[in-house]
Structures are given as C-alpha cells and as structure tokens.
Amino acid sequence: MVLVELPEWAALAPMLLLAGTALALFVIDSISPRSTNRTILAGTATAGSLAALAVAVWFTAAGVGAPGMDGFGVIELFDGQLIVDQMALYFMIVVAVVTALVSVASYDYMEGHAYQAEYYSLVMLAATGMATMAAANSLVTIFIALELASLPSYALVSILKDNRGSVEAGLKYFLVGALSSAIFVYGISLVYGATGFLQLDAIAVELEALAAGDGGDFGGLLGLGILMLIGGFAFKTASVPFHFWAPEAYEGAPAPISAFLSSASKAAGFVIAFRVFTTAFPLDVTTELIGVDWTVAFVILAVVTMTVGNFAAATQDNVKRMLAYSSIGHAGYALIGLAGLGAGSETVMGAAMMHLLVYGFMNTGAFLFVGLAEHWGVGRTFEDYNGLAKQAPIACAALAVFMFSLAGIPPFGGFFSKYFLFTGAIEAGLLVVAAALVVNSALSLYYYARLVKAVWIDDPVVERDSLSQPTGLYAAIVFAAVMTVVLLPGFGPVVDTALDAAAVVVA
C-alpha cells in the first residue's frame, strides 16, 4: 500500500541527490567564495553521497526496478533513454559508497588547498556522471554521462596545480581520454549507421530484424563499431589496450581522487559495458551478422589485462603505482563477467558485479591509506612505508585487510567474489580464463604481501616521531576495512542482489 504515488522519475533519486549536492556546493561557493570551511564543504558532499547511498539501498531493498513487483517493474524514462533496474541501482550504490568515502577522506587530505568548494563540487559532478552511466540506456545518454564523469575527473587529477606530477598526470589522462572519447563516439556513429537507432533496445530489435531478413550489408560496419565501443569501455575501466593512462593518472592525482577513479569510475565503465553488450547486441544475433562472437574479444582482453596488470604491479617500487597496476589487474578479473556470457548464464556477470562492489571498498581503502601516508609525508616507495605499524597499528591493520582481500585470501570479502568469478568462468567453459585468474591471483599475493611485510615486519629506515591521526582519513579507512571484513559473513544479500540484477539484464 503506497500512500503517496511517487512520479516515475523519482526512481532516479540517487542520481538526482548527487547532482543536487553538486549544485548545493555551488551555492555555498557563491555565498562565500574562497571558503575554506572544510567541515561544511566536506560535510555537504558526504551527506549528499550518503543520502544517495541510503536511497539507493532502500530502493534496492524495496524492489524498485525488480520485475514482477506490483507497480514497479523495470522503470524506463524518457522513451527508454534512461532505465532504472536493479543493476542501475546496484552500481549507484557502488558509486555513492566510494564517493562518500572519498569525501570523508578528502576532509584531511585537501586541508590547506585553495579550491575547496571547486574540489568537492567536481567530485559530486563526476559522481553524478557515473550514476547516470549506471542508468543510461541509449548510446547518446551513455556518451553524455561518460563525458559528465570524465571532464570533472580530468580537472580533479590535476587539481594540485603546483605539483608537476599532478598536472602532467591530468594532461596525459585528458589526452588519452579525448582520444578514446573520439573513438567511442565514432563507434556510436558506426553502430547508428548500421542499425539506424541509438536506444539500446531498439538496436537489438533492429539487429534481430536484420538477421531474420537478408542480414543486411552492414555486418562489417557493425563489427567495427562494436570494436570501437569496446575501446571506449577499455579506457573508462582502465583495461588493455587503453590502460596506460592509469598508472600516470593515479600516481599523480591526489590519493582520494586515485581511489575515486580506480573504484567508482571503473565500476561505472563496467556498468555501461554490461548494459550495452547484453541489451543492444544479443549474442546469437550479433554473431550471425558480423560473423564473430564478441565474447572472444573480452576473453582476450580479460586474460591480457589481468596478466599485464599483475606482472607490471609486481615490478613496482612505488606503492601508488603498484596499486594502479593492481587496479588494471582487477579490471581484467571483472572483464570475465563479459567474457563468460557466451554460456548464456548470468552468474558470471553477477560475480563480476560482486567483485566490483567488494573492490569499491578494498581498493578505495588501499588508495586512501596511500593518501594517509602522503598526509604523514612518509614517502612513496615500499621502503618508505617500512615499520609504519609501530606508530599506526590500526591503519596498518586495515591496510593488511585490504591487501589480503585484494589478493583474494580468506577471511575477507575479496575471497568470495574472486571465487565466484572463478566458478563462473569454469561453468562458462573458459578454463584458460579460470587458470589465468588463479595464476594471477597467486602472483598478486607476492606484491600485496610485500606491502604488508613492509609496514608490519620490516624495520623503519628512518626513525619517525609519532604520527598524527587525521579523523577523516582514519574514519574512511577503518570503515572501508570493516566493510571488507563484514562482506565475508554478509555476502549472501550481495550475491542475491547481484544475481537478480544480472539475470534481468541478460534475459
């Protein structure tokens, strides 16, 4: 019994809340320009993202967007340009969580920075873009959302204007981003040329009609278009072949922004990949038209991406770069979700979604720890981190949780999501991918454990005085660690939600 009938667009509330927070920050900035009142600014950003998170969780629990629910069902808005289903809400949760963590951590990290209000409003705008990506259901809205997420990100990466590394990283990120955007939009135009539609469901209908008819003469065109779309996704998710911006950008950017990009932005990149390939390009029809099974592309990308990421990470001496390459490796793991779709089962995609959620906590937490280390000014290499546990046992315990979870060792959330990816790959018959996953996970333990060893076991190279305990960073790190641990016993609901969401999209 619903007392007040909400309008359909209310289903977009998480996204609207993020956008509203960005606007509220603008208002604050216009009332009090150059304000450095961090409590109000970071507080607004945190409150906004937490509100978005709460609404998204509530909607998910209430069954908004779930088929078969009375009066709900999958909600399509603006002629199907936007869609609110369980997958959209799921990824809005991921984005909102990471945004909240980043906002809290930035309270300390951006202390003393001149452009406080701009920083937080850019974060919120990028988060709005990512949330829109989760709901976008047409190639045009996808592109707009992608740009909405990307443009603030470029500025955020280079926001430390006096820091050469930050500016250089921003420029590299922008150049690669502009190039991949161009490729992506070109891909869109080719798909449009082949089918005459931009809305994803309409593309699928048209493709079926083409396959049922003479097949059309546009198979090659369509194939090329899809290939270029994959390029766009690869950029956003930091996968091979558009991964090389990631180490530079993550290293140069302020650590909370590295966390933001490597967790939320990656997840958002994956949601459009999931949606476009399951909705617009049904596997059998597309294969018939272009003559190639597009999962093959993702099988190759998955294996290459995880291997490149892990091998490169193993050779790093700089902690932030190691995390950047590890983030590429994890993009490879999540790509299994698309590579395994050939078997027609949604479980493997659900597993990838679970991995992205857990990753949202453990990877964000790891980057925020780097932010904490930068806040302390201890240096950037593994050696500089030596012996930190003596002064900061709690933060270092959290770091150990993140590292072992990233490596996929029990008893942390990363173990389950990786295991489910593994079984998903096996069920899909992708033994090579499953083997690559195991080998890479085993390899990754080497460099993750190296960081744990540095902070816990090795003796410090230089004697340090006691380290400060910045409230915001500590709160964010501890919360992320607690969630990484809690996601082990509490993985049941995540599995159900992710599998339900994936089932709707795949069907």
Add this chain to the structure above:
Amino acid sequence: MMIEALIGVALIGALVTFLAPNRIAGKLAFAISLIPAALSLWMFATFDGSGNALLGGELAFESQAEWIQFGAYAISWFVGLDGISLPLVVLTTILVSLAIVSSWTPIDDRESQFYGLVLFIEANLIGVFVALDFFLWFIFWEAVLIPMYLLIGIWGGPRRKYAAIKFFVYTNVASLLMFGAFIALVFGLGDAVTSFALPEITAAMLDGGPDGFFGVGGTTLMSAVFVAMFIGFAVKVPVVPFHTWLPDAHVEAPTPASVLLAGILLKMGTYALLRFNFTMFPTDVIEPFVVPIAVIAVISVIYGAMLALAQTDLKRIVAYSSVSSMGYVILGLIAFTQFGVGGATFQMVSHGLISGLMFMAVGVIYNATHTRMVTDMSGMADRMPVAVGILIAGAFGYMGLPLMSGFAAEYFIFFGAFGSEFLEYAPIFTALAMFGIVVVAGYLLFAMQRAVFGPYNLETDYDVRRAPLHDVAPMFVLLGLIIALGVAPDLIFEMITDAVDPILEGGEL
C-alpha cells in the same frame, strides 16, 4: 550456540586486546582466553555426540544457518563436534591460554598486537576443528596463516623474515592446490550434491563418487584429487619431503608461536587428512596409495629423528622431532584399524601437549641464558632445577615413558598398525617406525646429558637464575595433562574411537 560463543569470545577478545594498551595486554588476553578454555571444558563434560561427524553421526553443539546460495551450491554456516574434533578444540583453548602466559616474559614489544593476533589465531583454529562446511572450513584454515605469518615475522628471531615468508608461501601454495582439487571434485559430483556441507559430500563420494569433470573420468578424478589433497595437507603436517619450512619457522618463531605451531597448527594437517582423505574417499581409491603413504610415514619418522640427532640447537631438536612424531600419526591413519586411526588422533592431542611443553621449557631456558645451543650449555640443572626438570620430563614423554600420554599414543599406533590388514607388509613398516623411538631416545638423552647435567658452565653475561612462577606454571599444567592422559587414556580415547569406528565400518571399510 556454544561454538559460536567460543569463536565469538576469541574474536572479540582479539579486537579488544589489539586496541588495549601494551601494559595490560598480556594479562587481559590471558583473562579473555580463560573464557573459551572454560567453555570448551564445559562442552567436554557435557558432550553428548556419537559417531562420526561426516558419516551421519550425532553431532554435539550443532548449529547450521544458510549463508550464500550461488549457482547450484549452497554455502552455509555449519558447525558441530564429534569425538575427533572435541579433544582438539579443548587442546586448542588450553594451549592458547598457557601459551599466552608463557609469552609474558619473552614478549616485550608491541604487546597488544601480539596478544591480539594470538587470540585471533585461537578463533580460527577452533573454527578449523568445528567447521563442517567446506567453505567455512577453508576460510578458517586460511585465516590461520596471516596471523601466524605476522607472529613469526614481527616477533621472531634473527632470520624471521625468511622463515615467515617461507612458511607463508609453502602453506599457501599447498592450500591453493588442495582448494582447487576439492572444488574440481565437488563440480565433478554434479547433481549429487547441492551444498558444500561435508557430510553431504562424503555421502555422495561413498555412494558412487563423481562421474567425471571436463573429460576426466570419475575414478581418475578421485585419485588425482586424493593425491592433490594429500600433498596439500602433507605440507601442513609436515611429512618428508615437504618439511623444510618447519625447522625455519619453529626456530625463528617466538616461543608462544612455536607452541601454537607445533601444538596445534601441525594437527590441522593431520586432522584434515583424517577428515578428508581417509573419511571421504572410498577404499578402492585409497588402496593404490596405501604403501607409498606408509613409506612416506616411515621415512618421516626415521629421517626426522635422524635430522634431530644432527642438531645442536635445542629448538631445532624439538622441531625436527615433530616431523618424526607426525610420521607416526600418518602411519596410524593409513593402518585403518581402530587403534591405528584412534591412536593417531590420540597422538595429535598428546604431541600437542608434549611439544608445547618442550618448546616452553626450551623458551624458559633461552629467556635466562639467551642461547639454545647444546654445545654452549652444561649443568643447567644446577641453576634452573625446576625448568630443567620439566624439560627432562617432557623429553621422557617424547620417548614414550609409560604412564605418560606419549606412551599410550605410540602404543596404540603400533598396536593398530602391526595388525593392519589394509596395509601390506604392516609388520615391517611398524617395526621400522618403532626403530624411530630408539633414535628419539638417543638424541634427547644425548642433548640432556650435555646441557643439563655435569658441572655448571655457561659463558654468558646474563645472570642465569630460576625462572619466575608464571613461566613455570603453564608447564606444570601441561605436565599434569600429559600424565593424566597417560594414566587414563580413556578420558578421550573412548570418544575418539566412537567417532573413528564409523570410518572403518560405514565408509565401506
């Protein structure tokens, strides 16, 4: 809910201790560890289970709750105790309490972290012995590694980093092998199982087994999985040739960690061998491997003892003799008789107590002298009569002095192994293994004679004096338990055999 309380107290205690100030951490951890110890003793007193947990026995303190449903398989929180796991749980809780007391003297840096990790290990060790769902079990199994790695790596001796990483890599690779093999087995079973509950998997295994997996036939799959899991657990036990991590880890680990490592962590391996390899698999799968495993067991016994004979570091002597003792356990298991398997389980408990005692005694001597080299010491009995007396008592326990638990355990094993019909040439294997005892007596008496007796002579700047009471008290408790089990083995042997018998009968054996 008793088991949840047991694990929960240890986990929360670990967190509280981790956050407590260093000054009170040791006492606090001890106080907290008394709660699981008391609870487990109460469970021991009120134990009402019967039969084997995996073979449809009546479980004590059982509890089950749905956890995750992924694909065709359910993962659940499923715990319970039978006559095999209960003694090991009691051993764990008691040994952890005593190990905490024995750390008060040697641990003087980052105490709250140390004791927090010890309690965290305790929670996971209990979990390993009570879990009856494969996933749950595996999570506890793996979760033991991380704190032990840190205990060795942070508080260990001079070569602690090498020892810690070696321990971690060896056991983790072994776990990965075992995990992969078991998952393949479960997938191979197909529709016959719908969950990872061990009793269900056991039933499916004994009722025809898997059809095959990715083109591998059912029998081949079972044999391959059996071997892979045996290797995976053999590293943990350890048996020759997978034992090389053990002396490094034991020697470099701080005394309390050595106590836990030898006392309980090694038992995880033998316990898992008993639960998985020797309970789940039908006899015809095991049969081709019986003689090779017996050979490995005997080699472990003799070679481990020989290695101990060659050492001059007291801690290394005790460490290598663990390899030897674990060889007896394997021999008992493969004999497949009531006394063999039951004796092996009894030996797990007995060796946990005796090796714990030995490591503590060596640790107390080291605290005073800062050396463990037999060649440096002479006439220690003169200065530390009580600690040395206990060391000698422990050594005699190791040698199998009647009325101590070591004697009962080894007697059961030899008795069970000698008459085994399952193991070919059983009398020869048993006779060879018995020869190990002679070597044990040799190296222990040799070490005692040199270090303990004769005129006092030790070149050291330290003032060697009697050990404080809180160093000696835990050893007396252990000695009491060793003698109690030696005088009345039926205290636990009865419930052990009750749980072992179904393996020998029900499992088509």
